[in-house]
Amino acid sequence: MISERLVSDSLIFAKMQAVVSQYGTANILLAVLAIAATALVADYAHMLYRRSQMPPGPFPWPIVGNTFSLPDNKPWIYFEELSKTFNSPIITFWIGRNPTVWLNDAWTAHEIFEKKAQIYTSRPRMVVFGELGSGQSSLVTMQIRNTAERDRWRVHRKLMHVGVGVQAVRGYRAIQDNESKVVALDLMRDPTNFVKHLERYATSVVSVIAFGRRVARPDDPIITEVIALMQLAADLNVPGKTFPMLLETFPILAKAPRFMPYFRSLGTRSQKSGHYFFHTLALEALAQHAAKPPNALPIVPYVTTLFTASAAMDPPLPVPELSSLVSSLFGAGADTSSSTLITFLLACCAFPAAVATAQRELDAVVGPSRSPTWDDRPRLPYVDAFVKEVFRWRSVAIIGGQPHAPTQDDAYKGWRIPRGTWVQGNVWAIHRNEREFPEPDRFAPERFIEGSELWRPFPGERGYMTFGWGRRVCSGQALAEQGTWITVARVLWGFRVERGVDPKTGREKEVDIFAFTNGLNMRPQPFECDIAPRSEEVRATMEREGREALEGLKVYDGESEYRMSTFYKAMKGKVGEEPVVDEEGNIKIVKVKG
Structure with a gap:
């Protein structure tokens, strides 16, 4: 068998030598270059033909398209300008x-993502x-x-x-009520570290819901490490002209061995390792x-409900899918x-x-x-x-979360949107359109009070598009809206939130309402603010309610032994565990080979 293969290879090599001898190197x-040039011209002609059918935009170059026209930061502003x-x-x-299609208008986003939700799922x-x-x-x-795939997605949803x-x-x-009371207690005792307190609050609520275990300390690694992971993931969703996002322009580079230098910018573990961390927490x-x-x-x-x-199911969900459902909560x-909530405090300082006005209403x-x-x-x-x-x-999911793609060719106002096209809602542009939001950079709650001078019609009942659209709307929308309302109301009721003061001059420090991070989930750059109880009576109330809340949350006390930063090395090659539900519905943990 081996000898036959060697003979065959020798014949092929001999034929190649004969061709080179006959036609010359x-x-x-030249022939190879001519074929490559013809293929390039044909491919570019096809790009331009597709472009002629699609919505307007800048003229693309062969192979690279418009990638290198992207700004280094905040491309959503660039798309708004386009x-x-x-x-x-x-x-x-x-x-x-x-091609990627960007929707920069609320009514267009509503007509495509909501009215045609079935094909944009x-x-x-x-x-x-x-x-x-x-x-x-x-x-x-x-x-x-x-x-x-649709049936599988419906099961997950x-x-x-x-x-x-x-x-x-x-x-x-x-x-959420008790945790927001604890936030008020934390802000009263240690106002300088307001970012850490708000991160602890948000992570603790999700941890209780997911695992039945709260996060008590702002320096708990589950906060710092998981939030860092989520912020990295958010960065990996922003179109860019440098690695790793340049892989979207040249996807063939993703086939290279993972030791290539440009993979380091991903900063992520393997898919399998990432899945096992959240699975092990569950x-x-x-x-x-x-x-x-x-x-x-x-x-x-949630993990009890999910694993049960x-x-x-027949068959049960595999480990990666179980893990992803848990991690999606975070x-x-x-x-x-x-x-x-950090953005809320910035708005309080700036406006x-x-x-x-809100505090007068709360007092009454x-x-x-x-x-x-x-x-x-x-x-x-x-x-x-x-x-x-x-x-x-200043919507956190500034480009509306993950992109949508039509499951079939679509037409909108004479333009063609091919099947599988990357279609993204630009929430930055949508929420700053002066037709719906006059003076968009001014923080003005009156916009949402019908009959006020600033009120304008807007598609949908909420008046904003922060959480995405259609059947891929953010799963945590109801939880986020509910928790944000009670926390914002409580902080407004309890605290005076003002700009930080320069100790040398005694003047208030300026806050920059445009200084935000560059990720898909943006947040304000670090800023100073002065947070203090509005009165001694309010201080006493927050102290009392905070202690009562901590007592009520004791049932969720606990701590994980796992840390994301050390998990992968520690668990490598070890025996894992999986849950089994017996005939009576009780969950048992059994050992399985890793």
């Missing part, structure tokens, strides 16, 4: 040989965040190109809805709950919610008049002897509008 190279340049709410921008090919990240196991990146759907999150109000929580008396927790942790549901709740309705509750919401229309303006003014 130079002629062969929309104005071409006088079109929808533009086409080529990332390499692939899929995701496009995402090399960096998808193929090199979570793959197709994640609800966030999952493509829907056929019936089997249903399981996530059980955890954080509109009905489910009502059961978490007591957790198994740890299941084991801890199994050791407690029945009904020890006021809520059923999976065990009842993605939908920890980094985004804390960033929203004190809006704060004063609530008073100083207790903090606000959800029952007060119908009587707090300005505070309600204030929270909506927080979501609108």
Whole structure:
């Protein structure tokens, strides 16, 4: 067999030598170059033909498209400018040989993503965040190109809805209420570290819901490491002309060995390792709950519901999919919610008049002897509008989350949007369109009070598009809106939030309302603010309610033994565990080979 192969290879090599001898090396190279040039011209002609059918946009170059026209930071501002340049709410921008369509207008986004939600449910090919990240196991990146993928996505969506759907999150109000009271206590005792307190709050709420275990300390590694991971993931969603995002322009480079230098900029572990971290956290929580008396927790942790549901399936969900559903809770709740609340404090510093109006309403309705509750919401229309303006003014998911992709060729106002095209909503441009939001950079809750001078019609009932659209809307929307409302209302009620003061001059420090990070989930750059109780009576109330909240949260006390920074090395080659549900519905942990 081997000798036959050697003979065959020898014959091929001999034929190649004969061809080179007959035509000459130079002629062969010229022929290869001619074929390559012909292929390049044909490919470019096809690009231009496709461009002629699609929405307007800058003229693309062969192979690289418009990639190297991208700015170094905040491309959503550039796409907003392109929309104005071409006088079109929808533009086409080529990332390499692939067109991306950007929607810069609320009504256009509504007509495409909402009215045509059935065909805009899929995701496009995402090399960096998808193929090199979570793959197709994640609800966030999952493509829907056929019936089997649609059925699988529906299973994931249903399981996530059980955890954080509109009905489910009502059961978490007591957790969010108590944790926001603890935030007030933390801000009162240590106002300088407000970012850490808000990150602890957001992460703790999600941890209780997911694992039945709260996060008590702001320096807990589960906060710093998981939020750092989420912020890295957000960075890997922003179009760019440097690595790693340059892999979207040249996807063939993703096939190279992982030791290539440009892979270091991904900063991520392998897909398998990433899945196992969150899976192991879930198994740890299941084991801890199994050791407690029945009904020890006021809520059923999401991992219990998820693993029980999976065990009842035939076949059960694989480890990567279980893990991705757990990690998606953190993605939908920890980094985004804390960033929203940090943005809220920046708005308070920059626009004190809006704060004063909200506090007058709170004083009239609530008073100083207790903090606000959800029952007060119908009587707090300005505070309600204030929270909506927080979501609108500097939306965290600035380009509306992950891109959509049509499952079939679509037509919109005479333009063609091919199947599988990357279609993105530019929330920055949508929320700053002066037609709907006059003076868009001014923080003005009056925009959301119908009949006011600033109120304008807007598609949808909420008046903002912060959480995305259609069937791929953010799963954690209801949880985020509920938690943000009670926390914003409580901080406004309890604190004077003002710009930091320069100790040398005694003057207030300026705050920059445009200084935000560059990731998909943006947050303010570090700034100083002065946070103090509004009165001694309010201080006493916050102290009392904070202590009561900590007592109520004791049932969720606990800590994980795992740390993301050390997990992968420690777990390498070890025996793992998986849950099994017996005939009575009880969860047991069994050992399996890793």
